[in-house]
Amino acid sequence: MDIQQLKLLAGLVRGLLEQSHHSVGHNQSLDLIAALPGLRNWPEVQAFPDRVAACELDVASASCLAFRLKKKFALELSPQAMLAALSPPGTEKPTRAPQIWPTGPVPGVYITDSQDAINALLERYEEATDGALVYAERAGNHWEGSIDLGEGGLWSNGLRRVRSGTLLVVGPLELNQQSWSDSSRHLEMACLVAQGSEHRVAVLIDTPTPEAMFEDVHLMVRSIQPEGDDCDAALLGVVTADGELQLRDPFAAPRARLEQPGSIATVDALPSSVLAALTKAVEARSAGLLLFGSSEIDEHPAIEFVAASLALTEHAGPAARIMPRHRSTPAKDFQVPDAIKQLPFLPSIESAYEQGYRRMVFAPSYTPSELLLEFSKDVLLISGTYGPPPGAWPGRAWDASCRFLRSFPA
Incomplete structure (x- = not known):
């Protein structure tokens, strides 16, 4: 680079600042462009022509100029954006090696x-x-x-x-x-x-x-x-x-075809007094929220009813279980009936949905209400909760869903 090129670039900087409603004079723009070769002002540019000759318009030099503009005018520009603004139109930007480990893997x-x-x-x-x-x-x-x-x-x-x-x-x-x-x-x-x-x-x-x-x-x-x-x-x-x-090319492969073994769930845990009504209520439903309540405080409230519901809802599609959080005692996640253990244990409703699962056993306390509202249109979301006395359903899941979905307490 030479001094004449720096003068031309100073004009581009003036135009860039004017677009952001910052007006600078000719001499001030020359002092600003001195940042490219790492100098403080235009007199230093004239005093150190060797520094100017060694300077290249690249990400490193553009980063110095971007920092100076941010410091003086609070103008936020990434080094890449600055480089693009100073390069002639249509210029193909050469790929430059990283400053650290230039021969290493791609950033x-x-x-x-x-x-x-x-x-x-x-x-x-x-x-x-x-x-x-x-x-x-x-x-x-x-x-x-x-x-x-x-x-x-x-x-x-x-x-x-x-x-x-x-x-x-x-x-x-x-x-x-x-x-x-x-x-x-x-x-x-x-x-x-x-x-x-x-x-x-x-x-x-x-x-x-x-x-x-x-x-x-x-x-x-x-x-x-x-x-x-x-x-x-x-x-x-x-x-x-x-x-x-x-x-890794591609980084993410297409999801594998979903195959799920037959469920071992039975309806034995459901009281006979509600089984017929519950069966009739869910047989025509393939989406929504199905909650079961229990008056007993347990690690997995009403989990036996949740497991039994899997036998009544197979028409809604493949089932998965959603991991609510990471525990310090992960063994507690599997203190559940075998019909629940059998389900794939997936990290989120979003992940399960993309994989093709349409029945999901979830934990209300760790699931955002907005997510339930969004996915209950296409997915049958099943959960158990603590609810004393009968009819009292605390928690965000119930509060979010009771406005538009029926519940079936057992």
Whole structure:
């Protein structure tokens, strides 16, 4: 680059600022453009022609200018947007190597369900980069060369200044109904950071269905990103057992054909006094909310009635059970009748629906009311709850659904 090119670029910066209602003079724009070669003002540009000659218009230099404009005018532009604004129309932007580990894997998001794989990646990264810093959440903040991302996590403002290609370690992110929405936003931000700053982001996933991990992660990002956005394109691959960031094409495969064995559920637990009425009420229904109440405080209220209802609702489609949350004592999740144990244990209603399940056993306390309202139009949602005395149905599930759905207490 030469001084004349810098003068031309200074004019583009003036136009860019005018679009944002910031008026600057010619000399002030020259001082601003001095940020490209890393200088403070135009006199320094004239004093250090060698620095100017060595400067290239790339993401690194555009990042310096973007920072200066933000500092002086509160103008928010990513380095990529700044580079696009300063490049001639129709210019094909060359793909540049990341600043950190330039010969390493493609920047993007890579996932795993193994902490050992994350540890192996940290060792590989340290060796390949001669000890470059890692920015990490809990899955990687134990590493000697890592900086804890703290409460801000991926939303930390300082990450914008981190050099491209840096390794970020995220998670563990839990895939269950309670955490589904928060984890989805976390994954979306991981994609945005990977795309915007060209970082390598490794995400540790904690899921009850590791065989469907890629499909679930893709669903989570795709369902939360704004219409027309393509941040899910940042989902690239897997962290292998030996710490390699390996591309996976496609990242998410089509869901396997749904096959479910015959149910072993029986109606034996249902009182004979209500069986006929309940059978008649549900036989014509394939969607809605079916709640059973119990006056006994239990880990799984009315679960024997929920299990029995599976024998009455087979016409509604394949059944699955939704994981409400991650427990410190996961064995309690399986202290249920065999007919419930037999069901696939899936991380969310959203995941189960995409896989083709149309009957779902869920836990009201950990399921957002809005979700019940949305999916009860196409899915038969079944649950048990504690309800003393008969007819009292506390909880968000009942409050959200009683306005438009019938219930059938047993």
